[in-house]
Amino acid sequence: MKILISADMEGATGVTWPADVLPGTPQWERCRSMFTSDVNAAVLGFFDGGADEVLVNEAHWTMRNLLLEQLDERTQMLTGRHKSLSMVEGVQHGDVDGIAFVGYHAGAGMEGVLAHTYLANSITGVWLDDVRASEGLLNARVVAEYGVPVVLVTGDDVACEDALGYAPEALKVAVKDHVSRYAAVCRTPARTAADIRAAAKEAARLAARQQPVQAGPFTVALEFDAEHLAMAATVVPGVGRIGERKVAYTSGTMYEGIRTFKAVTTIVSAAVEEQYG
Numbered sequence: 442m443k444i445l446i447s448a449d450m451e452g453a454t455g456v457t458w459p460a461d462v463l464p465g466t467p468q469w470e471r472c473r474s475m476f477t478s479d480v481n482a483a484v485l486g487f488f489d490g491g492a493d494e495v496l497v498n499e500a501h502w503t504m505r506n507l508l509l510e511q512l513d514e515r516t517q518m519l520t521g522r523h524k525s526l527s528m529v530e531g532v533q534h535g536d537v538d539g540i541a542f543v544g545y546h547a548g549a550g551m552e553g554v555l556a557h558t559y560l561a562n563s564i565t566g567v568w569l570d571d572v573r574a575s576e577g578l579l580n581a582r583v584v585a586e587y588g589v590p591v592v593l594v595t596g597d598d599v600a601c602e603d604a605l606g607y608a609p610e611a612l613k614v615a616v617k618d619h620v621s622r623y624a625a626v627c628r629t630p631a632r633t634a635a636d637i638r639a640a641a642k643e644a645a646r647l648a649a650r651q652q653p654v655q656a657g658p659f660t661v662a663l664e665f666d667a668e669h670l671a672m673a674a675t676v677v678p679g680v681g682r683i684g685e686r687k688v689a690y691t692s693g694t695m696y697e698g699i700r701t702f703k704a705v706t707t708i709v710s711a712a713v714e715e716q717y718g
């Protein structure tokens with residue numbers, strides 16, 4: 442049994458503030474160890490549950506945050522950016538039986554600690570076929586095309602609630618309870634590691650490749666916090682304007698859908714203005 446862990450940082454233990462997840466800050470240095478603790482707990486739990494192989498795919502920002510030297514020696518880690526499936530890279534080779542979303546968070550426009558979908562503030566909403574979409578939902582649709590079930594989700598309580606929509610069967614572990622975008626009641630790394638390890642052990646039982654799901658075509662809509670960002674996004678072929686600050690596109694598969702999404706966010710992030718006023 443091979444498990445893939447897609448590891449994001451905003452939903453990690455102790456994380457509630459932008460500097461906590463911004464590479465190079467003293468707070469990030471401190472929080473990366475708690476992030477690593479969450480991931481390692483999942484690794485240990487999956488091995489407890491009978492996994493033969495666990496691959497960790499870093500999925501946050503520059504994708505260079507986890508402390509490899511603190512991970513269980515049986516695991517391997519895919520670190521660094523430019524991967525064709527980004528946050529769920531590694532799922533496409535036909536050998537993964539289940540995927541875990543560790544450190545996930547609520548989507549843009551939702552309540553939840555550091556809630557966003559790819560870009561922190563510039564994207565104010567994403568909809569997949571008219572349903573408000575988090576990164577968890579988008580990635581769940583991608584992995585379904587490869588027949589891989591989502592078996593475990595960790596993050597704040599809102600991220601866990603969000604996961605009920607896209608992975609109802611998956612085990613969920615809330616490592617903190619949302620109070621506001623930048624505040625949460627946090628449990629300690631010792632406590633959350635025990636919770637995640639126990640859930641991952643249980644989740645290993647759900648890991649079994651399924652029939653690939655081809656549910657497309659998918660229509661993805663994005664709303665931005667400024668009109669010129671919608672204008673900028675339409676540079677990407679197939680992306681059209683549907684409102685003053687909104688664009689949409691349709692893709693035959695979620696594989697294509699997520700790649701177009703990446704192109705849009707890359708173009709848009711280059712068009713975000715400095716602060717003034």
Ligand SMILES: [Zn+2]
Binds near residue numbers: 450451501502
């Ligand atoms: Zn992230």
